[in-house]
Amino acid sequence: MSEPIVQVSPAWAVLAPLALLLFALAGAGLNGALVARSVGRPGRSGASAPLAQVARLLRQRRQVTVAADVLLWRIGAGGLVVVAILKILVIPLGPWTLADLDVGVVWFNTMDVMIWALFWLIGWGANSAHSLVGGYRFLSLAVSYELPLMFALITPAVAARSLRVGDVVAAQHDLWFVIWMPVAFVIFCGSVIAFSSWGPFATAVGRDIAGGFLTDVSGVDRLLILTGRYAVLTAGAAFAVPLFLGGGGGALLPDWLWSIVKTALVLAAFVAIRHRVPTIRPDRFAEVAWIIVLPAALLQVLVVAIIVVGS
Template sequence: MAEGIIQVGPLGTVTATVLLGIVAVLAAAFDGAVGARLQGRRTLSGAAAPVWEGARLLRQRRRTIVAADSLLWRIGVVGLLVVALLKVAVVPLGAWTVADLSVGVVWFNAMDVMVWALVWLVGWGANSAHALIGGYRFLAQALSYELPLMFALTGPAIAAGSLRVGDVVAAQDELWFVVWMPVAFLVFCAGVVAFSVWGPFGAAAGKDIAGGVLAELSGVDRLLLLAGRYALLSAGAGFAVALFLGGGSGPFAPSWVWTLVKTLAVLAALVGVRRLLPVVRPDRLAEVAWIVVLPAVLLQLLLVSFVVVQ
């Protein structure tokens, strides 16, 4: 167990689940408020919109598709929320964590790869052309963002000399990694947006294919998938704080408060990206990711390695 990190029991797991849910709801409310503001409507009504939409979807009947693979379909839908919680399990909330794994950074990346399978299952299980195209789009996008994301995760681990998230946080006592790893930080944040099927990386749920992986979802299934996207964004924002923003370090307040404040700040930026940037076609994303982003993050990694060796 990392020095200064306390691994909590079952009650801590419940607390982490509740906190993830609250942060995800806040993200949805912020997204609704920004959307309402841009459309000239009342900000408060926009913030409350996710609540009313959630209530509407809970009352709505599930759509039934002929020859759909309901089991795989529902595994994909529910799985995104489960993966988000498993990601959060290794994120320290101040001095506490659910699982102080010696390979916490690798664990987070492994859960990201699980998202590939889950989004694909949502597209495949629906037995719908639009959903299937959405699933293929996500796989094409994942092939573009995964390698840069993996190398972005590697930078803080090399600088800390450990794959344990608590050690990475402790290594930032004097200087946050974002200061001398800005490329890795930006690439990681872009990866979070991508695996959340969000904003410029939301082609898998594009309007041009009738909503893609969302096309055939209704009722509680649609609600769970939408909640899973916000939960993944929230988990990614929390991990960005641990890897690059010093975790719970900060003056005048307990470390867990600083962790939440930083997480909400990063999350607000990630949610706002949806309103600022257009959706990128997967083929265009592949060009930029492989020709520009991957070499840039490798150069960042080379710099980190050089500094650590010196």
């Protein structure tokens, strides 16, 4: 298996957002099912909840707050889905990729930093206290997760001696990176969950601040933000596959199907973790991130670099 990665015609870019949104919808469906089961209803009734919510939000009238910065607010709300789509441009599906960038890993990282701006803009735009607190909370969480994430991203790049995603996949022909860089993998997964403001890292939309930056968004804006959160979570799960899980490599099935199966499994794990792990306060997490997680990420890079130089 494991054919070399080739760049396909840009015409396929039409399908990529569709696939991304399907995955995001599936993730939302799984989350709905888990929520329904946790309150004793059959999971099936919850799985269709996202569709009902889409219909409801599409018909809902926009509420406007006093002196809202509508321009920035709309940019923040609409930008998440765009960023998620830009992320998946460099993620190969089996042997095919839309943009075989020399610096694909950095591209993904750049799009993740865009989320800093977007979440803060959503929080700022509403001109409401809880919303703004949510935006600030996200930034405070971001300065905790971002550096470990950067080192977790360059670890596979160091091993592959290239920032090109295709080279990273090719370098895992014999052994998946998750096997010999598990720390980087765990940090990457945690950071994906954090930049999606999801699960244990969802304090920016926490119940204690009345929904944080989601407090005052309604209608289509809310739909775009919620979709965008699932979409960036999906893009993160999809990027774990070429980075750590051998890309399309695997037995029996064709490469593209393996990419999909692995992405689905990682996404399911990300969605499920929300129902298993309690929320982590950003102010407490900062200390843990800088004293334990960041040195762990650096040690992981060091170990990988020594192995790569030695081999």
